[in-house]
Amino acid sequence: MxxxxxxxxxxxxxxxxxxxxxxxxxxxxxxxxxxxxxxxxxxxxxxxxxxxxxxxxxxxxxxxxxxxxxxxxxxxxxxxxxxxxxxxxxxxxxxxxxxxxxxxxxxxxxxxxxxxxxxxxxxxxxxxxxxxxxxxxxxxxxxxxxxxxxxxxxxxxxxxxxxxxxxxxxxxxxxxxxxxxxxxxxxxxxxxxxxxxxxxxxxxxxxxxxxxxxxxxxxxxxxxxxxxxxxxxxxxxxxGRSVLLRVDKKPAEPGAPVLEVENLTVTDKRGVQAVKDVSFTVRAGEIVGIAGVSGNGQSELLETLAGIRKATSGKLKINGETIDLGASTLDAADMRDKNMGHVPEDRHRMGLINSFAEYENSILGYHRDPAYSKGLLMDLAVIRKNAVAEIEKYDIRPPNPMLKTASFSGGNQQKIVLAREIERDPQVLLVGQPTRGVDIGAIEFIHRRLVELRDAGKGILLVSVELDEIRGLSDRVLVMFDGRIVGERGADADEGDLGLLMAGVDDTHSAPAEGGVQ
Structure with a gap:
């Protein structure tokens, strides 16, 4: 050399x-x-x-x-x-x-x-x-x-x-x-x-x-x-400090189903089926991860469950209530009312308004909650007090609720979104790419919060393109390829096995995987 x-x-x-x-x-x-x-x-x-x-x-x-x-x-x-x-x-x-x-x-x-x-x-x-x-x-x-x-x-x-x-x-x-x-x-x-x-x-x-x-x-x-x-x-x-690189969690103790998806199909604006006849269940007290290369239907799935995107057909049962998604007119606000939180994949496009102050973003989507009202006006004192409490609890830096959200780093912006959704105590939390563009120290913090929510008996549906994250956080792993769920694995899922499924290869038949988990 x-x-x-x-x-x-x-x-x-x-x-x-x-x-x-x-x-x-x-x-x-x-x-x-x-x-x-x-x-x-x-x-x-x-x-x-x-x-x-x-x-x-x-x-x-x-x-x-x-x-x-x-x-x-x-x-x-x-x-x-x-x-x-x-x-x-x-x-x-x-x-x-x-x-x-x-x-x-x-x-x-x-x-x-x-x-x-x-x-x-x-x-x-x-x-x-x-x-x-x-x-x-x-x-x-x-x-x-x-x-x-x-x-x-x-x-x-x-x-x-x-x-x-x-x-x-x-x-x-x-x-x-x-x-x-x-x-x-x-x-x-x-x-x-x-x-x-x-x-x-x-x-x-x-x-x-x-x-x-x-x-x-x-x-x-x-x-x-x-x-x-x-x-x-x-x-x-x-x-600049020691960091726990693995997700520290005890085995899950899943309870009754809190989210059940049956034969969900979603067609995008081009007329192409992005989600194809997908069925699965999320139980209380477990994290169900969806692995897959970006662009295989995970984004459309999350947006549909969150009420942002219209389904072509399929049913959703949340906390015992069955909804025909194909005929439903429910939107994101309605899904929040049904005790479902949503951390979107793209915090800038869907999760935050960067020109708003931190305290304003801390109630975004929940601003009609009576707790934040003072007659016909919003109770700014209560909103700011809650924002300060969330800033302290989630270690959001700098600790200034009056600061424009655009002035926070990506990791702290993500904490603002997580704090807003988790502190509403949802029974079901949809989480898309929880640590995308997030520093390693903030990743450790976010993972710990999600595990705490699981241990409190909540059901979490996690979508991430980071396979290490999926394997570290999930109690069960579903794999999506070409709009379908092509396999299910346990918490000890093998990386090579998951990788084959993510590539559309059924490792048992060495052929393109088809079908879904019912």
């Missing part, structure tokens, strides 16, 4: 107004290595990588590529220096072919001098050399996300990238797809490529990286050889 680092950053600083996003950052990345960068939300990871890729210009500091000091003015300049980036949200044109996407933006490349045929030959060489096989004639819109990600990597390699930055690369992958990605990264490393892996998943850091750097509040606080550290140490470095 070369003595000269592939990338070296020296005293990088970047501010956005009063926010100092990167403070005197030093980073050395060895050639031919996989180097992980971890940190809480707002730690400055994305800003630092955006500087390296030319999206931002540093206020001061030096960037060295192969030992030479460079100024990276934009992403085109970064590509010319051999730096490629695979974004968390793919930058692909859906109705273009794989080949067209790979050459898009590189039309002035010498590889196109002989036309697309020459470019196709180069693409085939890259596919074989790096085990990134994908049909060059296939349309992007027809490819699963795992193959779309391969196309993004091929785009960078086609442009002769020697350094690849991957930003949260497994967020949309099944466990099996993630494992295959790691194999590809190791092949790239063996061929001399250098990988910078940005992720919040400590398990992935331990599995695939050689070195890991930890950022906290805009500063680089530690760099460790991966083989010489632990997930516990890395978590403590990220947060």
């Amino acid at each position: 070369s003595e000269t680092p592939a990338i070296e950053l020296r005293k990088i600083n970047k501010s956005f107004g009063p926010v100092h996003a990167n403070k005197d950052i030093d980073l050395v990345v060895k050639k031919g290595s996989i180097h992980g960068i971890i940190g809480e939300n707002g730690a400055g990871k994305s800003t630092l990588m955006s500087i390296l890729y030319g999206f931002y210009n540093a206020d001061d500091g030096d960037i060295l590529v192969d030992g030479r000091t460079v100024t990276i003015s934009d992403s085109k300049h970064a590509i010319a220096l051999g730096i490629g980036m695979v974004h968390q949200h793919f930058m692909l044109v859906d109705n273009f072919s794989v080949l067209e996407n790979v050459v898009l933006g590189a039309e002035d490349s010498g590889l196109l001098a002989g036309g697309l045929a020459r470019a196709k030959r180069e693409l085939k060489r890259l596919e074989e050399e790096y085990e990134l096989r994908v049909d060059p004639e296939a349309l992007i819109q027809d490819l699963p996300v795992g193959l779309q990600q391969r196309v993004e990597i091929l785009k960078a390699l086609y442009r002769s990238a020697e350094v690849l930055i991957l930003d949260e690369p497994t967020g949309v992958l099944t466990p099996a797809e993630a494992d295959h990605l790691f194999k590809i990264l190791n092949v790239l490393k063996d061929e001399g490529k250098t990988i910078l892996l940005i992720t919040h998943k400590l398990r992935e850091i331990m599995a695939v990286t050689d070195t890991v750097s930890v950022m906290r509040r805009g500063e680089m606080v530690a760099t460790r050889e991966t083989a010489g550290t632990t997930m516990e140490e890395l978590a403590e470095l990220m947060v």
Whole structure:
């Protein structure tokens, strides 16, 4: 391995107004290595990588590529220096072919001098050399996300990238797809490529990286050889205190059914069935998790049960009352009146009004409750008093109910939503992506609150794309694929087993899974 680092950053600083996003950052990345960068939300990871890729210009500091000091003015300049980036949200044109996407933006490349045929030959060489096989004639819109990600990597390699930055690369992958990605990264490393892996998943850091750097509040606080550290140490470095990485809970003691769903079908605005004849039960005192890759009907299922989306057909029994969802006119307010809470998957789109103060968001959806009324007016003193109590109980920071919700971090915004829903003492709680975009310290807190609610005899339906979260919190796991529930497993569900079901493969028959759990 070369003595000269592939990338070296020296005293990088970047501010956005009063926010100092990167403070005197030093980073050395060895050639031919996989180097992980971890940190809480707002730690400055994305800003630092955006500087390296030319999206931002540093206020001061030096960037060295192969030992030479460079100024990276934009992403085109970064590509010319051999730096490629695979974004968390793919930058692909859906109705273009794989080949067209790979050459898009590189039309002035010498590889196109002989036309697309020459470019196709180069693409085939890259596919074989790096085990990134994908049909060059296939349309992007027809490819699963795992193959779309391969196309993004091929785009960078086609442009002769020697350094690849991957930003949260497994967020949309099944466990099996993630494992295959790691194999590809190791092949790239063996061929001399250098990988910078940005992720919040400590398990992935331990599995695939050689070195890991930890950022906290805009500063680089530690760099460790991966083989010489632990997930516990890395978590403590990220947060600045010790963190419990596992969900601490006793076995569930489920009681009577509190939520029963029978033959639920939901058709989306395009006329496509998003939920197909789904049936299941949630009992008091248990957490039922729904695992699946995003886009397989989980969102539509939660929104329908919460009264936000109209069902095509099916029945719902909640606390003994049966509702024909196909004929029902019930909305979200009606479902709240039936003692059902809802933590939506997208807190910004459905859970909060960011321009409102924290105390206003603390009663959103419950503002007609007589407890908050004073004659014809709202009793602001009572509302603010309750908000202060929730802030203290849920450790919401900063502890200021008058502050605009937009001023809170993602984790604290999520706590505001959870506090609002849990403190109404619902018999059933629907929870979508409870820790999406949430710091590791807040994740620990949120998990503990959900377990406490379960132990208080409530029924919880949990949807999450984080398989570790599903396995850690759930007492039973249902798996959704293509709008159907294709399997049910217990609390000790095997990751590989769940991964096969999430990919639409029935592990007992090695064929696409069909049907549902009745």
